[in-house]
Amino acid sequence: MNFEIKYKDAMGRIGILKTPHGNVKTPALMPVIHPGKQTIDVKKYGAEIVITNAYIIYKNEELKEKALKDGVHALINFDGPIVTDSGSFQLSEYGDIDVTNREIIEFQEKIGTDIGTSLDIPTPPYVKRERAEKELEITLERAEEALDARENLLLNSVVQGSTFPDLRAKCAEIIGKMDFDVYPIGAVVPLLENYKYKDVVDIVMASVEKLPPSRPRHLMGAGHPMVFALAVAMGCDLFDSAAYILYAQDDRFMMPDGTYKLQNLSYMPCSCDICQNYTPNDLKSMKKDQRMKLIAQHNLHVSFAEIRKIKQAIIEGSLLELVEQRCRVHPYLLDALRNLKKYIKLMEGSDPAYKKSAFFYSGPESLNRPEIFRHQKRMERLPKKDKLILLDSFKKPYSKNIHNFLTNFGREKKYDLEKLGSFYRIKNHAKNIEIENNLNKEDSLQIAVADVPFGVIPLEIDEVYPLAQNEAPASLDEDSKIFVMNSIKKYIENFKEVIISEDVIKKFDLDLTFENYDISSLKLDFDDKQKIKYTADYQFGKGAGNALFKGNIRIEKSRKTGKIRHVYDDDLIATLRASDGIFVLSMNGAKRLHNYLEYPKNRVVVNSDAEPFAREGKSIFAKFVIDIDMNIRANEEVLIVNQNDDLLAFGRSILNGREIKDFNVGQAVKTRKGDK
């Protein structure tokens, strides 16, 4: 088996799954093909891979004979990759089936299936724990047996465990360590049918956390486009859909925003050619068979369009925005979305550090996005000072616009801070909180703004992604007020003296005790050296700024935009990328960072085979990586070293630490430059 990740966003990925019958781009929807009855050519609608049922073939003499003779691809007339299910579904429906696990594995191998499935026990939701545990034991035994029985067949191994997240996690951990090719997450259909999306989140997250990132995960039986975006954002790569035809049989139109019954439709629901060329009345007056086929085509159109939309969102880095839109179409999906909050740490770890698209706030749930969690964590990397002055938000980037506002676009020399309104000092602040004593404090002033949705943002880092690259409504919801208030309360504990603008106090209902403060005695200082040091700390870790930018620092700015572009000592140290305000190192800078950061921080360690390639500036493949800083996120600037921690090169991580460690194929780091 061979699976590679090309793009990532949240926990979602665009991958390439290689099979004996060709490659599949994931996320992929696999239409369910009935081996005896299929009439719709699903390839036409975008299907690259399909799924059919080996047990049905096995049980039908005619189908079985043809499959054994000509192969399953000829049987269902599909020349791309085919997955077969094993009969577990029939087992769950009818309680018993007459084939053994070993028999069905061998049969799948004989008929030339690309990816086969063992006969696991699909334990339904909400059963007693005892039953779930007992059945899980059987599922695990059969997984081992399946590995033993297969020769070259690629194999699914299904995560079971009913609605017990710990059992799902246990199952995922055990089978995840075995040599399977795809990991389906099973027995969620009853939950999906009953809108128990929140429980699906718990199951998928418990499973995905323990599954190896290097294998695709298949959310079994999920075929409604309403849930695709959410499932992909949780790390699912494959879906199967009998729904397109089952819904059509029932005169139901699937849409990413729900299901529409033909009888309730006065207007066709989408822009597909069926909806464009027929009216609901046209369909109502047709014969059932003809109508069903047309509705099935609509269902396929919208399902594959949704898969395309999800892929586009992953590439843009806007997948969670799509999820937030989709999850508002039903209150139970909104519950599922809100339930993601529990897994923010897991999701943040998987989410790329820098993205192409701006962060759009769509409601309180946006406060649970990885970018915001990450900002709160990275704030701890910044230097501490004595005194804080907290300003209301401005047009972004804040410092530039505050500067312009205060100096009347440069026409005045002095910063008249009273222009920013009234300010108040927190009364008895130092007495009320414990200030860390061992901080490397300078007796100086920190200026920051308070804004939705990121909370407190020190002005020095106001151009770093996504602190400048975000939009939120001017009118605030209560959750965002509370979030910013808490962010302020946490941040001010680092300071001896805190002065806050009246606008901030009012906007976020700050319930502290204040006293008057005369702001005119304070001087704002927009210091470029501070800015580059803070930015480096925020990006690489505490102290990185001082380590990188020591010596006779010279800052070069863009003539056009006035933004910092390059930082030199004698040679170039780093370049601040205009699009997202982060530093891209030079070899000189990489060396300084390498000197400063303790092993294994920010390192990708490659074996001796890869060393010469790395030094030549060639990209690093995952299989050569022998150790890595597990805190590395995708899209970060990283150091490439050998086992002795000699710096070989530096580059941009394509995957995160956990993924790079787990993968054996595909690129791990796009090397920028090697040290020959």
Next chain:
Amino acid sequence: MNFEIKYKDAMGRIGILKTPHGNVKTPALMPVIHPGKQTIDVKKYGAEIVITNAYIIYKNEELKEKALKDGVHALINFDGPIVTDSGSFQLSEYGDIDVTNREIIEFQEKIGTDIGTSLDIPTPPYVKRERAEKELEITLERAEEALDARENLLLNSVVQGSTFPDLRAKCAEIIGKMDFDVYPIGAVVPLLENYKYKDVVDIVMASVEKLPPSRPRHLMGAGHPMVFALAVAMGCDLFDSAAYILYAQDDRFMMPDGTYKLQNLSYMPCSCDICQNYTPNDLKSMKKDQRMKLIAQHNLHVSFAEIRKIKQAIIEGSLLELVEQRCRVHPYLLDALRNLKKYIKLMEGSDPAYKKSAFFYSGPESLNRPEIFRHQKRMERLPKKDKLILLDSFKKPYSKNIHNFLTNFGREKKYDLEKLGSFYRIKNHAKNIEIENNLNKEDSLQIAVADVPFGVIPLEIDEVYPLAQNEAPASLDEDSKIFVMNSIKKYIENFKEVIISEDVIKKFDLDLTFENYDISSLKLDFDDKQKIKYTADYQFGKGAGNALFKGNIRIEKSRKTGKIRHVYDDDLIATLRASDGIFVLSMNGAKRLHNYLEYPKNRVVVNSDAEPFAREGKSIFAKFVIDIDMNIRANEEVLIVNQNDDLLAFGRSILNGREIKDFNVGQAVKTRKGDK
């Protein structure tokens, strides 16, 4: 001119606009046709009406000659209704044009335009008030002149007034009283282009409030499907789009969730046949002209699909849910959505009282829906009691499920209230609030639940739409907590003694002082007579229940569902409709209600011509209505009377009071039964 409303939701409507060249179903998108250059047959994509520019025709000798000879329909090769713009756009772009208002009106009449436009002054946003006022004067003069100049031409009169809502309102009020056929709202394009959607809301709402409901409104220059749903929900009926072609020229794909540039697309964005049959790379490798035509087709496909989706939502009663989805795609649209809150009273007045679809909560903004505002108002119609016990929410309908829970599905006889958890009494409650003394109180117990999103719901009305027909997530956002808390605080002021379940206190952070309370002394009472009286009060007004259901009341329940179906004295008084829990009267019931409610409450007053038809049970047309209770909402059960307030019939209102008064065509009331 002739405009009729067929369906309503929020302030949106599905209407039929009759023109010399045929009928148009609104909301309608009018593609802009360039009189000299059009190459796409827009009819194929769903266009029923188009717009072109009379000034461009007037200024081009060749076009002018052909238009005067063969008519504008032949000129642009479109046989449906054509709207022409007057050159105002050119005026705003180039500052001056060489045609007078009278000339351009007469020209439009001569070339056979269906709906012409006067030469108004499109004052841009954010100008000085003085300029806006001065230009508005000219616009108003030209409106009068246009009426004078036209013979049979139907006429637009454009609402101007820049970004001054009061000037927009003034303009709308003045021209609204004049005999125009369509009311465009003008000069919003710069706002739309700069994402100032919030200001568009203020302008449209100020205009629509004063415009006659009986005429269609056209949001001029709005051609992006992203804003259609919001604009329709504010009462706009017509859109025009040059955007489909302008965006295509710029390689931009329009979608209801935003704009996608071809250069950034890796996957095609929708399910239309262009997106299904081409890849972004296919398009990138085409010649500009060919590509542009395909993208324009995509743009038309999605624009007309969005119009269909909006119409479907109006029929279902889910338009605001669609708006809430659409407005989450950009934070500035979310600001616009939140800005609707200011206009809740206006919107509630237009919103139908009962709808087909359930109420789905999609976020804090759903708290500003008319249904919730209306519930708070209608709560004032209910009887007051001494003591309140407030329960946590249950599965809906609440009373049935609480009953089942407490009696273990009827297997136990006694209500053991302790099963519902701990209860607390508000300390010194009566002392802390002012109880109304003159209330008709019974010394008895009111039981209610507190739930998101409707707040407090007395159990007697728990099956009335939408109190049973709604879904919200179990996990609460802060806005909904505060909303329910405030709803509780307001409601408890009606009671001398208030007992609240611990679950409610915790869930909604109730910051009151409580004391222990032993709930076992209280007895729940699920009294059907109370239920029907409360329901009637809630539906028809304070006291209506006692008036309707006096005498020897007999309640008949459905054998299957156990729900109340019919209420008799000797004869049938009313039937409780199962789908939405509201009363449909019998003639007997209508007479009782008519006796009780003071004129003009709940009345539609028809002239003597209509009296015999009404008595025969024929539906009431708006033109026969001479007076009406302005508080009537669409879909309410109403009384039909003559000028002497003799009851003639009763039925269901199709429009609201203001609309019925204003319209001269179309049905106003579906009569259920007449009194022969």
